[in-house]
Amino acid sequence: MFAVYGLSGPIFRGTFERLGEVAAVARSRPVQPVAGEEARAASGTPSAQAISAYRQMLRVDGDRGPLYHAYQVMQRPVVSLFSEDTVERAWRLLLARRIHQAPVLDAGYRLVGIVSERDLLTTLNLDADGPRDIMARQVGDVMTTPVVTADPVTDIRRIAQVMLEHGVDGVPIVNESDALVGFVSRSDVLRAVITDPPLSLWR
Structure with missing residues (x-):
């Protein structure tokens, strides 16, 4: 189960299949096959023969292991920021924790967005000593919102697909x-x- 949170709170809750109904959530461009690859993989070609041989070698022993859910692999406690935090504080926190993004909460501890290194770099000039020439901006000014979330029992394969x-x-x-x-x-x-x-x- 997935949800989308924005500045006004939850704006969607539903299955992965319905997530595409949320127009505000940007989609990245899907990877396109190299022109001609599908034609070269037609039956009888070396590519098709290799794929067939590989499939025959796979173990057919049913489930290979446990099905993981989000709660089994997620990071906790969560390193988060507030929308009122300064961009400099956010940058130093990500750097100190060696992470690339963090969820953003409002004053009521409600999720309202997510901020990444890329977001912060739009307002920072960096040198060897750290941030300089910092624009007077807050995390809420540069974060990405709305943000897609999942519940703790979501299959991590679905989460990977959302990513x-x-x-x-x-x-x-x-x-x-x-x-x-x-x-x-x-x-x-x-x-x-x-x-x-x-x-x-695979199942």
Whole structure:
């Protein structure tokens, strides 16, 4: 289950299939195949033969491992910022925690957006000593909103699909009370894939 949060609070809650109904959530351009690749993979070609051989070698032993949900791989406690925080404070926090983005809360601790290094760099000039020539702006001025979220029992494969289709590097995890309880980044998904026993990627 996914939800979208904006400055006015929750604006959508539903399944992954309905997430596309939210016009305010930007989608990244899908990856297009190289021209001619599909034609070269037609039956009887070397590409099709290789794919067929690979499939025959795969283990057909049912489920390869446990199905992971967001609550099993999410980061907690969550490193977050407030919309009233200065851009400089946000930059120093991301740097100190070695993270690339953080959820943004309003004064009432409600999720209203997400801010990334890219967002902050629009207002910062950096040198060897850190930020300089800082514009007097707050996190709320540069954050991305609305933000797509997931609930704790969402399949991480669906979360990975949201990251790809919506061009985001992480998804905040919000419970049924609209409280921020975790964060799933690309790194968290990759760590789940290489965990032993391995993640079941197909069923």
